[in-house]
Amino acid sequence: MPIGIVSEPGREANEFKFITPDDEKLKTGEFVYYNVSLETEDEDSDLFSKTHKIFARVINRDECRGYPDSFLADPEVNPKHVAKKLGVISEDMELYRMTAKIIGYYDTRLNDFTNPRIVPKSGTKVELAPDDDLEKFLTNIEDVAEAFIGDLLHRNAGAVDIKLPVDNFTSTHLSILASTGSGKSYTCSVIAEELMKPDSRAAMLILDPHAEYHTLKEIEKMEEFKGNDGYKPKVSIWGPEDIRIRFAELSFREIISSLHNPSDAQEQRLREAWNRIQSSDDYGQYYSVNDLISECIPEDGSDAISDALTWRLRNAFDRELFDHSRNLSISELLEPGRVSILQLDTISAIDQQLIVNILFRKIYRERINCERNRDTQLDFPVFAILEEGHRFAPANGESRSLPILRTILSEGRKFGFGIGVISQRPSKIDDDILSQCKTQIIMQIQNPNDQDAIRRAVESVGEDLLSELPGLTPGQSVVAGDSVNTPFLCKIRERHTTHGAESLKTSKRWRESWTKNAQVPDKVVDADQDKGAEDREELL
Amino acid sequence: MVSKKIGKVIGSNSHIDYTCEIYRKRDKDNPPTPADHSFGQFVYIEKEIDGKNIHLIGVIYDSQILDPDQGRTGPKLAEPHEQELFHPSYIEEKMTLAGIALLGYCEVDDDEFCSNEHCVPPWTIEIDDIVRTLSDKDFLKFHEVDGEINLGYYQNLMELAGPFGTDLLSKIIDQLKDMKPDEEKTLEVIQKNIEFSKRIKGV
Known part of the structure; x- marks a missing residue:
């Protein structure tokens, strides 16, 4: 009509x-x-x-x-x-x-x-x-696994299902941009749930600086995630104490990229030291940063270069994260049908960047080896979610993880390494990183600088949809980019698992804590009021 | 208030604008009082059309008094007190005229309004048609459409009554507010708008 x-x-x-x-x-x-x-x-x-x-x-x-x-x-x-x-x-x-x-x-x-x-x-x-036409035409999911993320906004619930093609957004990268409390991690969890369903069985890694994805563990027991062929998704949670990198696992490129502005002479000295360690039978697979520092010092005593290198190496690697023997291996972390959640909540920002730098370099290297038909630990594509993306790829360029992220975002598609960048401050993310995420889920954004950043990075979203951003309520989003045939407004579906990132109910916590404290007796009590006082008079 | 004959139609300026000559003392036993043909008085003219009893409803929106003696110069054949004897028709030309704006019509059955329309009536009034005052009960009935007050003639009346339109409508609304207190607030919005448009915008 x-x-x-x-x-x-x-x-x-x-x-x-x-x-x-x-x-x-x-x-x-x-x-x-x-x-x-x-x-x-x-x-x-x-x-x-x-x-x-x-x-x-x-x-x-x-x-x-x-x-x-x-x-x-x-x-x-x-x-x-x-x-x-x-x-x-x-x-x-x-x-x-x-x-x-x-x-x-x-x-x-x-x-x-x-x-x-x-x-x-x-x-x-x-x-x-018509609803049917929109469901068919808004996204193109023929012959590929689909990720059902929600319904088309303005239509009745369930009238137009929004299903994104998994192959597309996991290879050409995804960004989820929204202000705090608008549903970023909720949306990300919905996507993680979809990727763990039997049709996708993704090898997925979530870098979780706020430890809010642990509830995904529930999918291991849920029937809708089990496949007819015996498939059951696995969710591994790695706490800060589990995340260790064996120093000997680092390649020369990974070491040099973690150092603060090394000069050419320092790089040359370090390369020589590293080569000596690699060719020596004394170290094997277990050597520490101190071993490398020792190799950097000339036989006739330390000089300016070795002193500078010592400072830089200690600054980068003399911390708990790097271990002499323990290691977080990528073969343990990644396998199809497993989502590994790295909880980085008590790890410093610099260490978080180092972890991303080293881990992503390793994964990227393995993926290149795979596509070049060389020996590899990863013969399957990988999709990694990076929460608080602006910490790892800041617009001011001051991050150890930015160079590898730039490389992966621009070339990872060819090698089956997709990244999902999540951030509440798009204006603080490196422009190249943001523009290389070819699928965008954008939720409520009120800050004008952040809106401008989106305007610059996401060409396919028209002004009409951008003007909707400040007025979106939690769960409502603009979906745009290569995974959809035209941008549209979407209401994100409810999670199968419980949400682990609810805001703290502050006043309730305060009341509970006060009541608990009020019940504890004062440290100094009268002798006749003390515990066991009534038994004192009895004969032993 | 019961219905009362107040005059007869003696002319028109348009299809909805008629002139009524108000009866004087000598015309009938119970002549109309000034209140019967006051500004804003609702009136009707009864017509039989296609076997149906139709009341054409109007309102007095203007008045005019005529005294042909004023401004007339020249010799007179008789003293003023003798003029009545020698020139009866001349005396009769002193009259009060009322301007009537037609607002709609009602079909009447057994003296009860059975339908009402706020529109330009399709029929013409004739010379000497009698003009009667509309009772309070019928005034309210004329304004009720589906149980709610309706002023569908608003625009026509404002255009016809010209400078008096605002006061006239305000007077009508005052009457209706008294009769239908439950619709007072809505009527007040209209009344204030009318008064604002005249008194404030005009400044």
């Missing part, structure tokens, strides 16, 4: 305006369509006329007829009643002029929208896009 009629072309070439009396169904972000007859080629290249549904997204709404302000003088009086008294037919009195942006018709050969660049004529009927 038509819901409006085209009135005129819009300001931009691919926009049009239509008039609708009903604003209930039509909100900005909603999808509509009109019919156009187009010349199409059949299989024999013969031309024939075919009617296409041209889809468009509503981007703006203006009232063109409504109650005058004077009818709204008394808040207790409905303007409808005032209008009725004056003989105005108040039903459907309000008229809205909607502006819609043409997306195009869905071309089944391309599996994408094609814009015929035909603006509808005045008088063309506009209809609400």
Whole structure:
């Protein structure tokens, strides 16, 4: 049934305006369509006329007829009643002029929208896009595993399921950007749940600086995650005390990249020392940073270079994280059907960056080896989630993990290493990192700097959807990028597992703590009130 | 207030704007009092159309008094007290005229309003048609549509009554507020708007 009629072309070439009396169904972000007859080629290249549904997204709404302000003088009086008294037919009195942006018709050969660049004529009927069409056309999930993340906003719950193609966003990288409390980690957990389902069985790593993903452990016991072939997902949680890196595991590149601004001479000295250790039978697989420092000092005593290197090596590696013998091996961390959660909550920011630098370098190296048909520990793709992405890839460039992240974000797609960057401060993330995440889930963002950062990095999201960002409520998001055929608003589905990142109920905690303290007796008590006082009089 | 004959139609300025000559003392036994043809008085003219009894409803929106003696110069044939004897028609030309704006009509059955319309009536009033005052009960009935007060004639009346439109409508609304206290707030919004548009915007 038509819901409006085209009135005129819009300001931009691919926009049009239509008039609708009903604003209930039509909100900005909603999808509509009109019919156009187009010349199409059949299989024999013969031309024939075919009617296409041209889809468009509503981007703006203006009232063109409504109650005058004077009818709204008394808040207790409905303007409808005032209008009725004056003989105005108040039903459907309000008229809205909607502006819609043409997306195009869905071309089944391309599996994408094609814009015929035909603006509808005045008088063309506009209809609400059917739920079935939207579910089919908004994302392209044919022949690939799907991640069901929620429903299309503005439609009834369950009317239009949003399913992202897993292959796409796990290889071309994902970003989830939202202010605190808008549902970043909730959305990320939904994605983790989907990736652990039998259809995907991902090898997944979550770097969790706030230790809020531990509830994902529940999926191990849930029936919906079990496969008919005996598949059961595994969730491994590694606490800060478990995260150790054996110093001997580090490659020369990993060591040098962890040092603070080494000079060429220092790099040369370090390379020589490292080569000596590698070729020596004395060290084997177990040597420490002290061994490497010793090798850096010339036989005739320390010099300026060795002193500088000693300081840099101690600064980078003389900490609990690096162990002489214990190691967090990537073969333990990563396997298909396992999500490994690294809880970094008590680890310093610099150490967190070092972990990412070293771990991601190793994974990346193994993935390159795999794709180049060399020996490898990882013969399967990996998807890693990086919470608080701005800590690891800051816009000011001061991070040990930034160079490897830049490399992986720009080239990881070819080698099956996908990254999901999550952040509440998009403006503080390196621009290259943000723009290389080809699928974006953006939730409520109010800070203008963060909105600008998104505007710069995410070209496919139009101004109309960006303007929605401050008004989104928790769980509502804009989904854009390569995994979808056109950007849209989505309501993230409920988690199967419980949420582990609820805000602290501060006042409740304070009350509970006060009550507990009040029940503890004072340290000094009268002798006759002390514990066991009543038994003192009894004979032994 | 019961219905009372107050005059007869003697002319028109448009399809909804008629002139009524108010009866004088000598015209009938119970002549209309000044209150009967006051500003804002609702009136009706009864017509039989296609076998149906129709009351065309109007309101007095203007008045005019005529005294042909004023401004007339030249010799007179008789003393003023003798003029009545020699020139009866001349004396009769002193009159009060009332401007009536037609607001709609009602179909009447057994002296009860069975339907009402706030619109330009399709029929024309004729010369000498009698104008009667509308009772308070019928005044309210004329304004009730589906049990709620309706002023569907608002725009026509404002245009026709010109400078008096605001006061006239305000007076009508005052009457209706007294009769329907439960709709007072909504009527007040309209009344204030009307008064604002005249008194504030005009400054």
